Amino acid sequence: xxxxxxxxxxxxxxxxxxxxxxxxxxxxxxxxxxxxxxxxxxxxxxxxxxxxxxxxxxxxxxxxxxxxxxxxxxxxxxxxxxxxxxxxxxxxxxxxxxxxxxxxxxxxxxxxxxxxxxxxxxxxxxxxxxxxxxxxxxxxxxxxxxxxxxxxxxxxxxxxxxxxxxxxxxxxxxxxxxxxxxxxxx
Numbered sequence: 497x498x499x500x501x502x503x504x505x506x507x508x509x510x511x512x513x514x515x516x517x518x519x520x521x522x523x524x525x526x527x528x529x530x531x532x533x534x535x536x537x538x539x540x541x542x543x544x545x546x547x548x549x550x551x552x553x554x555x556x557x558x559x560x561x562x563x564x565x566x567x568x569x570x571x572x573x574x575x576x577x578x579x580x581x582x583x584x585x586x587x588x589x590x591x592x593x594x595x596x597x598x599x600x601x602x603x604x605x606x607x608x609x610x611x612x613x614x615x616x617x618x619x620x621x622x623x624x625x626x627x628x629x630x631x632x633x634x635x636x637x638x639x640x641x642x643x644x645x646x647x648x649x650x651x652x653x654x655x656x657x658x659x660x661x662x663x664x665x666x667x668x669x670x671x672x673x674x675x676x677x678x679x680x681x682x
Contacts, residue, residue, distance in 0.1 A: 540625060542599045543634050543657070550592025557585035595632040601660040606636035610653035613662050619643035625657065634658060641670065 527533065560582035567574035601609075603623040611618045624637045634657030641647035650670045654663040 540599065540603060543627075543632075544596045544598045546592045546596035546632075550589045550596060553585045553589030553592060557582040557589060560585065597632070597634050597658055599634055600658045601636065601655065603636060605660060606638055606655040606657070609655050609660050609662060610636075610638035610640060610651070610665075613653050613665050614640055614649075614651040614667050616649050616651075616667075617643040619645075619647060628654075628663075635663060646670070646672075646675075 560578045563574050564576075564578035564582070567578075603625075606623060607618075607621055610621070618640045620641045622639045624639075626635050626637050627633065628635045636655040636657055638653045638655060640651045640653065642649040647670050649667060651665060651667040653665040655661070656663055
């Protein structure tokens with residue numbers, strides 16, 4: 497039986513590939529991925545979505561337990577492994593239910609709380625969602641730079657994602673040397 501290789505070193509096979517964009521076109525995003533087409537504000541996904549898989553795990557644990565009880569050793573497909581699976585799925589399901597915190601503070605509110613805490617006028621800022629502790633409590637990590645050019649101060653503020661309390665913060669003089677960027681902007 498004569499078969500063709502899936503991959504070859506010949507460049508002839510590349511002739512059928514789609515043509516690369518020309519330098520005039522550059523890289524072009526499909527219309528559905530173009531950020532200029534987005535009109536609604538971005539909403540960060542809520543952590544309470546973790547409860548959905550938690551419920552699915554608990555239902556699967558119940559099915560495993562019911563199968564183990566009903567089969568009662570009458571089939572080789574259902575054995576004591578079903579009990580272990582039911583136990584593991586129950587533990588994971590309960591964890592998902594507990595760790596599915598409702599996000600009570602969005603990134604805008606966290607930025608306002610962080611700005612109040614650092615005590616300097618804020619120019620550039622960045623928000624990132626993180627989780628802390630074994631129960632995965634949502635926490636906003638806000639990086640802030642002062643409004644002067646170049647920024648003379650920076651700060652990092654951790655804001656609780658559920659109630660907006662400031663967990664921790666640090667403010668320092670900006671150690672970054674931005675002089676080469678200021679010179680090129682003139």
